[in-house]
Amino acid sequence: MSFGRMHRKEDARFIRGRGTYTDDVRLPGMLYGAVLRSPHAHARIVSVDASAAEAHPKVKAVITGRTLEGLGLAWMPTLSRDTQAVLATDKVRFQGQEVAFVVAEDPYSARDALELIDVEYDPLDAVVDARRALDPGAPVIRDDLEGRTGNHIFDWEAGDRARTDALFEQAEVTVAQDMIYPRVHPAPLETCGAVADFDKVTGKLTVWCPTQAPHAHRTLYAMVAGLPEHKIRVISPDIGGGFGGKVGIYPGYVCAIVGSIVTGRPVKWMEDRSENLMSTAFARDYHMRGEIAATRDGRIQAIRVKVLADHGAFNGTAQPTKFPAGFFHVFSGSYDVEAAHCEVTGVYTNKAPGGVAYACSFRVTEAVYLVERLVDMLAAELGLDPAELRMRNLLRPEQFPYVSPTGWEYDSGDYPKALRLALDLAGYDELRAEQADRRARGELMGIGISFFTEAVGAGPRKHMDILGLGMADGAELRVHPTGKAVLRVSCQSQGQGHETTFAQIVGQELGIPADDVEVVHGDTDQTPFGLGTYGSRSTPVSGAATALVARKVRDRAKIVAAAMLEASPDDLEWAGGRWSVVGDPSTGKSLAELALAAHSDLELPEGVEGHLDAAIVYNPPNLTYPFGAYICVVDVDPGTGQVKVRRFVAVDDCGVRINPMIVEGQIHGGLADGVGMALMQVMAFDEDGNHLGASFMDYLLPTAVECPSWELGETVTPSPAHPIGAKGVGESATVGSPPAVVNAVVDALGPYGIRHADMPLTPANVWRVVQGRPFRTDLAIP
Ligand code: MCN
Ligand code: CUN
Secondary structure: OOOOOOOOHHHHHHHHHOOOOOOHHHOOOOOOEEEEEOOOOOOEEEEEEEEHHOOOEEEEEEEHHHHHHHHOOEEOOOOOOOOOEEEOOOOOOOOEEEEEEEEEOOOOHHHHOOOHHHHEEOOOOOOOOOHHHHOOOOOOOOOOOOOOOOOOOEEEEEEEEHHHHHHHOOOEEEEEEEEEEEEOHHHHOOOOEEEEEOOOOOOOEEEEEOOOOOHHHHHHHHHHHHHHHHHEEOOOOOOOOOOOOOOOOOOHHHHHHHHHHHOOEEEEEOOOOOHHHOOOOOEEEEEEEEEEEEEOOOOEEEEEEEEEEEEEOOOOOOOOOOOOOOOOOHHHHEEOEEEEHHHHHHHEEOOOOOOOOOOOOOHHHHHHHHHHHHHHHHHHHHOOOOOHHHHEOOOHOOOOEOOOOOEEEEEEOOOHHHHHHHHHHHHHHHHOOOOOOOHHOOEEEEEEEEEEEEOOOOOOOOOEEOOOEEOOEEEEEEEEEEEEEEEEEEOOOOOHHHHHHHHHHHHHOOOHHHHHHEEEEOEEOOOOOOOOOOOOOHHHHHHHHHHHHHHHHHHHHHHHHHHHHHHHHHOOOOOOOEEEEEEEEEEEEHHHHHHHHHHHOOOOOOOOOOOOOOOEEEEOOEEEEEEEEEEEEEEOOOOOOOEEEEEEEEEEEOOOOOHHHHHHHHHHHHHHHHHHHHHOOOOOOOOOOEEOOOOOOOOOOOOOOOOOOOEEEEOOOOOOOOOOOOOOOHHHHHHHHHHHHHHHHHOOOOHHHOOOOOOOOHHHHHHHHHHOOOOOOOOOOO
C-alpha cells in the first residue's frame, strides 16, 4: 500500500533551502529588467521620453509601448479572450500598469534608470466603483476595443428564470441581501518573475517562470511572440506558492522575452512585493444580491441572484472561457432547491486585471459564501437553528448523482453525515448552551456554520476550454529495467506535494514503494501536454491520468507475467502488488521482476515490445464535487470590535485520500486563508483609483496568532468519476471557511439585531456595525 501519511519527498530540498525558484536561475551574461509603472489609475499618455535612461552607462535597452507596437507586441491575449496591454501606448488604465521596461547590467541600475524615463500623462477621471461603471457618462476605459462605448464586458445567466420567479411570487417567506465579496489577493511568498533566454542561433526561446500551467504559457507565448511553439520551452521550477495567481501571464514575462530577443542575452525580471500586490492576481470583487424563498416550516424552494462583477481594466480571468462567470453555477449550494436563477454582469473598472483566481475554483468561493449567508439569514427570519435548517434542506445521499438547477451533475456525497459529524466534533448543543449563558452576561459569542459543495477538476472538454484548448491531460510512465519508475505529468505543484502524492498513486497501482517513483513536471520539453494546476484539478485530472497510465503499465506487465509463468493472461490475478496464477500466490511476479523480464531476451507475446512504458491522454468525464461542513466559534469584543476565532471544526470529504497528511496541510492552509479573508483582507482603493494595499503593512495576512488550532474530521465518499475515487481538495477550505467565520460573527452580533455584515470583519468594521453605521468594504477604509 502506498496511500498514507508519507512525509513529502520534496521536503528534503525545501527544508534545507535547496529549492530552485525562478530567482535562483542564473545564466552566463544575464541582464536584469525592471518595469516602470503608472502612478495614475486612468490617464492619457502624452509622451514617453526614454533618452536619458538609454544614455545610462549600464542600460542595454529601454522598451516602451511604442517599441512593442513596432513589433506587433503591444497587446497580448488574456486567458478569457480579452486583450491586455503589455506596455501602455495610448492610455494607462490602472495604477501600477506597465509603461516601460529597462534592461541593464544589474538590477540596481535597471531600477535607477526607471527614474530617468520621462512620461507625460494627461489624467482622466477614474471608474473605481463597479456600481458606477455602467452609468451613462462614465469614462470609457477600454476605448482601445473597437466599437466600445461603455464599460460593460458580458452578461451571463444560468438556471430557470420563469420557474424561479414563480416560486418567489408564491413563497411564504423570502429573504434578500446585498453583499460584497471584496477584492482580495493571494499574496504568495514568492512574487512573479521570469528569466528569458532567446538563442539567436537555434531560434529557441527558454523561459523560466513560476507558472501553474507551463503548457498553457508556452502556447500563449507562441501566440504573443509569433515564435513557433516547438521552439519555446517553458520551465516552471520550484514555486513559492501560487494560489491561482500564477495561472495567467503577466506583461513582465513578455517584456523579459522581448528584452532577451532585443539584447541577445538572457534577461531576468522579478517583481517586488508592492508590484505583486498592485498589478497581479486580483480575485473576487463580486457585488451580489441574493434572495432565498422558503416555506414557513423551513423548506428552501428557490434562490435568485444578481451579480455585478468587477474585472478591472483588462479581463484577465483565469477561468474556462465558456463560462464568463466561471463555476458560479453552483450557487444553489448543497441544498435541494426546486429552481434557481442567476445573472452576472461583468464590467471594466480602473483597477488591475481582476477575476483572476485565488484558491477559488473559479467563483465557487463567491457562490458558497452567498448561499451560506442567505441560509443563515433565513434561519434568523424563521427563528430556526441554522444547523437544523441546513439538515432539513441538504441533498440526501440517495439523490446522487444529483443534477443541480443549473444543470451540473454532482458526483457523490453524504451531506447529512458530514454535518452531523461536524456538529458532534464541535459539541454543538453545549456550545449553544454556553452562548446563552454568555449572552445573559452581556458577552458576544458566535457560532457559525457553513456547508459547501465544491466543483473541481476542470474538466470535461465539451464544457470547458482555456484559449480554445480542451482540458485533457497527458501522463507518461517509464519503468526502468530494475522496476524503478519515472512519471511525467502536465500539472505543476506550487507547494501541494505532487512529487509525493503522484508517486504514491503509481506506487499504489504497481505495488512498488513511492520512493521508487520520480515525478517530472513543470518542463514543457519533458512532459506531455496538459493545462496545468488550478481549480484543484491535479488530482481529479492528472491524478486520474496517473492511475490509468500505471494500470496500462500493469496490463503490459500482465502479458509479460503470462509469458514467464507460461499461463494464459486470463488465468492471472493482481494481488498483493504482484501478478500470480489465480489461487497460487507463490507464482507471484513483482513489477521489478516483470520489468527486467520485459527488457530481457524473453520471447514476448504481442502487446509488449520490449519494455513496460506507457502513455495516455485523459479527458475527465465529469468534475469532482468535494464537500464539507465547517463550524466556527468566535468571541467578539463589543468595545473594540475585535474578533477572536476561538475554535474551528472542519469536516472535509474529498473522496479517497492519497496522503491524509498532505490533505490536512491543504485544509489548514485554506482555513487560514479563509480566516484572513473574512477578518482582515481587502484590496482597497481611494476614489481616484489609488491603491491602498500595496504592502503587507496595509494588506494583512493571517498568521498563527489569528488562527486557532484547527480541529479536523473526515468522511470518505469516493468519486465514481475517478479511477481511485479521489476528489480534489486544494481549495476546499478557502471556499468553505469564510462564510463560517462571517456567520459566526453575525451570530455573535445577533443581540444587536444585526443580520449581515460585509467582509472583512476588521475591528473597525465590526465596531461600526455595532454602532449601526453603514460601511463599505470595497472603497477606502479610513
Ligand atoms: N490530495 C490527496 N488526496 C485527495 C486529494 C488531494 O492526497 N483526495 C493531495 C494531492 O495529491 C495534492 C494535494 O493534495 O498533493 C492537492 O491536491 P488537489 O486538490 O488535486 O489540488 P492541486 O494539486 O491541483 O492544487 C491546486 C490547488 C489550488 S487550485 C490552489 S489555488 C492552491 C492549492 O491547491 N494553491 C496552493 N493549495 C496550495 N497549496 C500550496 N502549498 N501552495 C499553493 O499555491
Ligand atoms: Cu481558483 S485559484 Mo487555484 O484554481 O489555482
